[in-house]
Amino acid sequence: MKKLFLTLGLLIAFLGAQAQVAVNISGKIDNLNAAESIYLGIDGRLFPLNPPADGTFSVDVNISQTPSFFYLGHITKGRKFEQKTPSIWFERDSVQITKDWSDQSYQMQGLLPFQTNSEKIEALKGKDQFDFILANPIDIPSLYFAERQKEKIAIPDLERFTQLVTEEHRNSAYVKRIESYIAAKKLDNIKIGSKVGDFTLPDKDGNQVSVIQPNNKTTLIALFSSGCAYSVASIGILEKVADLNNDKIEMITIWEDSSREIWLNTNKDKKEKITWTNLWDEFDFASTYLNRKMWPTFYIINAEGELEDIIRGYSQKTSNKLKELVK
Incomplete structure (x- = not known):
């Protein structure tokens, strides 16, 4: 086996790995079922909301980078977590959302231009989803979903995908994780x-x-x-x-x-x-x-x-x- 010296020190240039971004996510949930356990998901964590009868909530959290996304969801009767919104992308330090709990609708000002693409990716399944992701390497949601699905995508496809990523996003954690995955998979x-x-x-x-x-x-x-x-x-x-x-x-x-x-x-x-x-x-x-x-x-x-x-x-x-x- 060839000697491996992978210098991940170069990757530390990604500022989000060191600096934390303080954000506030607040809003109101209409038609709330008081018996449900409601959560806000963000940056790999779930925060219990426990909103009062009027459905208002506010969460302060440090995250690793922006743009980032959050979602609202609940624990089902089968004790599984289920999202009640798509992944909602943002880049400001303060976000407000109104959510109707009886359906999938939500309202939020300042939605990012790639929100539509993100929701399309989440709606697609299997090969259709992979094809759409691989065809849109300049889009932040595609970077996120490509990293999330990397184990199901062939290494040559992942390599071509990362080669097409723009300089603006090359230092994002999503791309770095894909590159690390490729490097590790190429070893014995x-x-x-x-x-x-x-x-x-x-x-x-x-x-x-x-x-x-x-x-x-x-x-x-x-x-x-x-x-x-x-x-x-x-x-x-x-x-x-x-x-x-x-x-x-x-x-x-x-x-x-x-x-x-x-x-x-x-x-x-x-x-x-x-x-x-x-x-x-x-x-x-x-x-x-x-x-x-x-x-x-x-x-x-x-x-x-x-x-x-x-x-x-x-x-x-x-x-x-x-x-x-x-x-």
Whole structure:
């Protein structure tokens, strides 16, 4: 396997990865059913609204970039989340919307020119949707939906798509995630016994940190998500491993979160217990390259840089296996 040195440091030029944008989403929901659980979705998060009888609501939130989008939805009787609006794009720091909860209609001033295309993409299915996305690489919604559907689109098609993206949007997170996905997919598949190439990811200060270092030590990589309760609980397992470690192994947690805000501030009290290397999979390179199937997943890489074992899930068995590394 050829040696890999993927310098994601170049990607940090994308300002949205570091700076946060404060926005307010407010409005009024007519014909509201008081028994429903209503949510605002934005930047990879769901915010419960709990509007009063008059249906008014207001949410202040930091997001990773604009233009961005939000949507309103509810929890169905089957305990699934269902959108009651399409994805509504905006680029101002304050947005007001009026929504009739009895149907799909909504009213909002200042809709962006590409809102119609976004709603068309959401309405299309299968090949028709892919064809429309790939034919509109200069459109922000197409960038978003191409990134969202990238695993269903052939790599050559994705490459042609990114080559046609305009300079204005080339540094958007959507394009960076597609490019990282392509780069990871072009590498040899990771399996037990194969060499793991080095790559870099950002720490909380924005510094690019090398993941696979030639330090003659076993490396334990944990792939987590802030939205996964088992990932958060696994911090406790790693605390116990760290207490026994005595510098015998290199410990690294990598968080697959959609924004820096989520990574740094979701379950912040528990993450403050992390004393080892803690990184953000900013553009999803690690999850793709390491072929992560579930959260949490632990990768054991020996001193020679070869993948020795993959441990999946949160359990006492997982805890015991990880503790064996430092005994």
